[in-house]
Structure formats: structure tokens, C-alpha cells
Amino acid sequence: MIHFRELANEYKTPLYVYDFDYMSAQYEALKEAFKGRKSILAYAVKANSNLSVVKHFAGLGSGADCVSIGEVRRALLAGIAPYKIIFSGVGKSDDEIREAIESDILYINVESEAELLRVELIAKGLGAISRISIRVNPNIDPKTHPYISTGLHDNKFGVDIQSAKRMYILAKNSEYLDPVGIHFHIGSQLTELDPIREAAEIVADMVRSLQAIDIELKFFDIGGGLGVVYNDETTIAPYDYAQAILGTLKGLDLTVICEPGRFLTANAGYFLTKVLYEKQNGEKKFVVVDGAMNDLLRPSLYNAYHKIEALTSKESEPRAVDVVGPVCESGDFLAKNIMLPELEHNDLLVVHSAGAYGFGMGSNYNTRGRSAEVALENGKARLIRRRESFEDLIALEKDLL
Numbered sequence: 001m002i003h004f005r006e007l008a009n010e011y012k013t014p015l016y017v018y019d020f021d022y023m024s025a026q027y028e029a030l031k032e033a034f035k036g037r038k039s040i041l042a043y044a045v046k047a048n049s050n051l052s053v054v055k056h057f058a059g060l061g062s063g064a065d066c067v068s069i070g071e072v073r074r075a076l077l078a079g080i081a082p083y084k085i086i087f088s089g090v091g092k093s094d095d096e097i098r099e100a101i102e103s104d105i106l107y108i109n110v111e112s113e114a115e116l117l118r119v120e121l122i123a124k125g126l127g128a129i130s131r132i133s134i135r136v137n138p139n140i141d142p143k144t145h146p147y148i149s150t151g152l153h154d155n156k157f158g159v160d161i162q163s164a165k166r167m168y169i170l171a172k173n174s175e176y177l178d179p180v181g182i183h184f185h186i187g188s189q190l191t192e193l194d195p196i197r198e199a200a201e202i203v204a205d206m207v208r209s210l211q212a213i214d215i216e217l218k219f220f221d222i223g224g225g226l227g228v229v230y231n232d233e234t235t236i237a238p239y240d241y242a243q244a245i246l247g248t249l250k251g252l253d254l255t256v257i258c259e260p261g262r263f264l265t266a267n268a269g270y271f272l273t274k275v276l277y278e279k280q281n282g283e284k285k286f287v288v289v290d291g292a293m294n295d296l297l298r299p300s301l302y303n304a305y306h307k308i309e310a311l312t313s314k315e316s317e318p319r320a321v322d323v324v325g326p327v328c329e330s331g332d333f334l335a336k337n338i339m340l341p342e343l344e345h346n347d348l349l350v351v352h353s354a355g356a357y358g359f360g361m362g363s364n365y366n367t368r369g370r371s372a373e374v375a376l377e378n379g380k381a382r383l384i385r386r387r388e389s390f391e392d393l394i395a396l397e398k399d400l401l
């Protein structure tokens with residue numbers, strides 16, 4: 001049981017709270033599902049990049065999936081072994097590629113032919129050999145929200161099978177490239193197994209056709225995407241997920257790399273926000289809170305649902321309300337048309353499932369400092385990021401006035 005009121009009183013609101021023990025349990029459940037096969041769980045740092053969170057996963061033996069050199073640096077700083085770090089992303093700068101090669105990470109996930117040539121050129125300049133993997137876009141509909149679907153040719157991610165084959169041949173013939181892996185990631189918040197299995201089959205067949213031309217890969221990188229319960233979704237059990245993937249790999253000696261983000265952190269996180277006041281515009285009732293879209297963007301960005309629990313001492317009949325923040329945008333809401341009881345100034349709302357793509361998507365819009373973050377571990381709370389002050393917000397500008 002988490003004492004939300006006490007945490008809100010001690011650390012103030014808006015506040016992110018993460019249950020580290022829950023994160024460990026999710027990590028272990030997924031790792032267990034792949035047992036019997038060489039596997040690496042490479043935590044998708046973008047889901048929640050707080051250094052203490054990444055360090056927590058490092059302590060469990062996790063690798064890291066990074067999408068910027070900033071994330072690679074975070075992973076290294078947090079203690080993730082370089083040989084378990086992957087650098088993905090559709091647009092990497094020359095400086096980022098150079099630093100990734102110099103950091104001797106496991107591999108760079110290449111997402112286009114042009115990028116492969118850049119990586120080769122930069123490796124050549126460094127006199128190095130860059131380990132690479134290629135992100136294949138298997139053109140599978142993952143049946144998730146269009147904004148988090150990535151495995152269709154309409155999406156900007158990865159390359160089609162034919163291009164990938166050309167790229168592997170080029171890499172194999174290059175003195176500066178070492179093709180070690182193959183990667184796919186068809187989308188996030190996946191709740192259906194068939195699209196994953198279908199994608200894995202396509203990519204496993206590609207591995208076999210590469211073997212036939214003497215290109216031997218070591219890593220089969222299945223991306224992340226495992227869905228979680230926000231509301232009433234039926235999700236995929238880790239065991240079924242692992243079995244579906246492993247079933248496509250018969251006869252192949254490959255280390256499976258899985259890049260979970262949301263699965264490890266979403267339901268470990270809570271966003272706490274206090275009620276400022278209620279207000280009525282015509283028929284419409286609003287609960288105005290101190291947290292906003294700059295703290296938790298998912299409802300505004302994807303119309304994402306987060307369960308909201310009201311902690312109030314008053315008893316009343318729930319009624320339909322919109323929960324909105326102070327930011328000057330009509331799109332600034334945490335929930336629309338949800339049932340909540342009558343609320344008073346300083347009552348607390350607990351926004352559930354906020355541990356993934358929550359704080360990380362935050363901003364300073366409207367000159368609002370980002371929330372503090374707190375970890376809960378073995379029944380103890382500790383601050384893992386202090387609240388941003390006004391001084392923090394102007395630090396990079398004030399001397400340039």
C-alpha cells in the first residue's frame with residue numbers, strides 16, 4: 001500500500017512516484033519467460049530515463065536500448081555495461097554515430113541505406129569496425145494506436161526486406177562494418193500476439209536467407225512493445241510472448257534481445273496532482289488541478305486513458321468531470337468525462353500507469369518547472385529528481401540577456 005497523501009505532503013505536487021519493487025518484478029517475469037535461450041533485456045531508456053531508474057535496471061543485469069547519444073550517456077552513467085547498449089533511432093547525427101562507435105557499444109541499429117553509408121564513413125575515419133544491426137520494417141499492422149505503430153511501410157522506421165538484404169551484403173563486404181544483428185519493432189502497447197509472431201517469422205526467414213549467403217548474425221532483436229493494462233485491456237502474458245518469438249527461431253543459434261519500456265515501468269508509476277478548485281462552464285464541470293500537459297502529455301497527445309483515483313475525505317455521488325491543468329491550451333487535460341466525487345482545494349488525485357512516457361515527455365511550457373520524482377523501494381521513499389525551480393528554468397538564458 002502506497003501512502004500517497006504523505007508523499008504529496010512531503011515532496012509537494014505535482015509529483016511522480018515510482019515503485020521500484022514493481023519494476024524488478026516485471027523485469028524478472030520477462031527475463032524468466034526467455035529462460036533456456038540466450039537473451040538480453042535491453043531496457044528502452046526513453047520510457048523513463050531518470051538515472052536512478054536506469055541504474056535500478058542496470059542492477060538487475062539489464063542492457064539499454066537508446067535513441068539518442070544522450071540516452072547512451074545516461075545508460076553508461078547509470079552503470080549499464082557498454083556491451084549491452086544498443087543505439088537505435090531513425091536520424092542519428094555524425095557526432096552521435098562517432099561517439100557510439102568510440103563507446104564500443106553492442107551495436108548501432110541502422111534504419112536506412114544512407115545511414116549505413118554514414119556509419120561506414122565515420123568508422124573508416126576512426127579506423128574502427130562498427131557493429132551494426134538493421135531495423136527491418138516487416139509491414140505488419142500491430143493493431144495499436146496509429147501514433148505508436150511503427151512496423152508499417154507508412155511509418156518512418158526501418159527498411160523493407162529487399163533493401164535490408166542489399167544493406168547486409170554491403171556491410172558484409174565492408175572493412176568497417178560488422179553486421180551482427182537484425183531488428184524489428186512494430187509498435188508500442190501491443191495487445192495482440194499474431195502481428196508479433198508474423199513479424200518474427202518474416203524476420204527469422206530473412207536470417208535464414210542471409211545464412212544461405214554466408215552472413216551469420218548473432219542477435220535477433222525483437223524490439224519492445226509489450227502492452228500493459230491502463231483500463232481494461234487484455235494483455236499478452238510474458239510466457240506466451242516469448243514462446244511466440246522462440247517458435248519462429250527453430251534451428252537458429254541467436255541471442256534474443258528484447259527492448260521493453262512500458263512493460264517495465266508504466267504501472268510502476270503514479271502521478272500525484274492536487275485539486276486547485278472546481279469550476280462549472282454551463283453544463284460542463286471541470287476539476288482544475290496543479291498538474292498539466294507539460295507534466296503528463298499522453299492524454300493530450302494520444303487521448304491516452306489513465307485511471308484517476310480521488311483521495312478526498314468528503315462523501316458524495318460521483319459526477320462526470322474533465323480534469324484539466326493550468327496550461328493555456330484547450331488540449332491541456334488529464335482526463336475527460338470521468339466520474340469523480342465532489343472535490344475540494346488540496347484533495348489529491350492519483351493518476352495511475354504514469355511510469356512510462358510520463359515525466360520524459362514533459363516540458364517547461366508556460367514556464368512551469370518539471371515535477372519532482374520519488375522512488376519507493378523496500379518500503380522507503382527517496383527523491384530521485386528534485387523539482388525544477390525558476391532559477392533552473394532561466395539558467396541557460398539569464399547570462400545572455
Ligand SMILES: Cc1ncc(COP(=O)(O)O)c(C=O)c1O
Nearest residue numbers: 044185188224225259260261262
Ligand atoms: C526501437 C524501440 N524499441 C523499444 C521501444 C519501447 O517500446 P515499449 O515501451 O512499448 O516497450 C520503442 C518504443 O517506441 C522502440 O521504438
